[in-house]
Each structure stands twice: as C-alpha cells, then as structure tokens.
Amino acid sequence: NAGVTQTPKFRVLKTGQSMTLLCAQDMNHEYMYWYRQDPGMGLRLIHYSVGEGTTAKGEVPDGYNVSRLKKQNFLLGLESAAPSQTSVYFCASSYRGQVREQYFGPGTRLTVT
Amino acid sequence: SQELEQSPQSLIVQEGKNLTINCTSSKTLYGLYWYKQKYGEGLIFLMMLQKGGEEKSHEKITAKLDEKKQQSSLHITASQPSHAGIYLCGADMLIQGAQKLVFGQGTRLTINP
Numbered sequence: 054n055a056g057v058t059q060t061p062k063f064r065v066l067k068t069g070q071s072m073t074l075l076c077a078q079d080m081n082h083e084y085m086y087w088y089r090q091d092p093g094m095g096l097r098l099i100h101y102s103v104g105e106g107t108t109a110k111g112e113v114p115d116g117y118n119v120s121r122l123k124k125q126n127f128l129l130g131l132e133s134a135a136p137s138q139t140s141v142y143f144c145a146s147s148y149r150g151q152v153r154e155q156y157f158g159p160g161t162r163l164t165v166t
Numbered sequence: 167s168q169e170l171e172q173s174p175q176s177l178i179v180q181e182g183k184n185l186t187i188n189c190t191s192s193k194t195l196y197g198l199y200w201y202k203q204k205y206g207e208g209l210i211f212l213m214m215l216q217k218g219g220e221e222k223s224h225e226k227i228t229a230k231l232d233e234k235k236q237q238s239s240l241h242i243t244a245s246q247p248s249h250a251g252i253y254l255c256g257a258d259m260l261i262q263g264a265q266k267l268v269f270g271q272g273t274r275l276t277i278n279p
Binding site for chain 2: 057086088093094095096097098101109111112143145154155156157158159160
C-alpha cells in the first residue's frame, strides 16, 4: 500500500494563478481532510470529506475549494492564489467515524509570490 | 486563540538528556494524539490517550493524560539525535457542532550531540 500520497510536492505560484493539489489514498478510507501548516499555528483544517461526493468546511476554508468525485481522491483547489496561502498543505484520511489515527500524506510546500 | 497550547515552542537539549513537552486545553479532551514530524515529511502517529490518568510508552517516549483530561505531557528519556523533529499534539474537539481533530502549534526539538 502506498498509504496517502500528495502531488505535487513543491510548487511556486504567482498571485492570481490557480492550481489543484491532489491527494490519493489506497486504504479505502471514507474520511479525507486537507490541512495547512503555518509556523506558530500548528495544523488547521481547511476542508474535509466524509465520503465520496460530500465535502464540508473546516476551520479556514476561505480561498479554497475541494472535490471528492472518487472515494480515493480528494482535490484541493486554489482559484486565485494569494501570498497568504503560502503554506505547507497536508492531506489525511481515516476510517469511517474515526477522527483518531488519521494517516497523513508527506505534504505539499506551496509558495505564492 | 489556540484551542490547544503546546509548550515550549522550541527546545534544544543535549543528547542523553531527558525532556518534556506539554499540551494544554481549556476544554475536556476526548482523545489526545501525539505526532512526530520530520522536516519536509508528513506526520507520524506516535500515541493516542483517551482515559484520564492514562499513560503509554513506546521505546523511550512516554505520554500521559491528566485526570481532568485537559493536559497531556510527552516525555523523552535519554534523548537521541533520532528524536529530533517537530512534535504535535492533536485532540478530538467539538467545533461548530462537528467532531474535528485540532492541533497544537508544535514543538521543534533539536538534539545536540
């Protein structure tokens, strides 16, 4: 099993550009999550999904959109990137109803200039 | 304000010394998790604590949850260079009526040889 994978690993964007981060998991998990990690802030939940075709807002959803068209994939989109979105983004997945023991991907380092 | 407060934010210790990292909340924690993150990598699950007074150990790392379930400590005995990294606590909390995993800011641990 590959676990949770994220692509790309690094990306530099200019303000106003758009991009999509891809998260994939091969563990048949129902729940998937997108977090951002910033210095001194820990991890903050952006959006999450409790199953294929469903998404919900987390703590800091503004400026991001997500989609869960397939159970194994969770996409995070930035329609118009801003410097404030410079961060490290982590995807995670977990079993149904199990917030505990989320499995994390390796992260995507995004810089917006 | 941060739902989970970690202290210290950074820690530098001599190899072989003991150290403690704390994680505190003003609310009751229904599940407390400790993760370790190496630079540029994802999070690795270390331990989960659920019951007041619970203590778990893994090799030279011990984590405790106090009786009131509002504070947890992570203790490393005889630290080694392999212990270096960022340690994060996470907890199940009710945020806007939904159960979510909330993280502390992280503690950056450096081990000097």
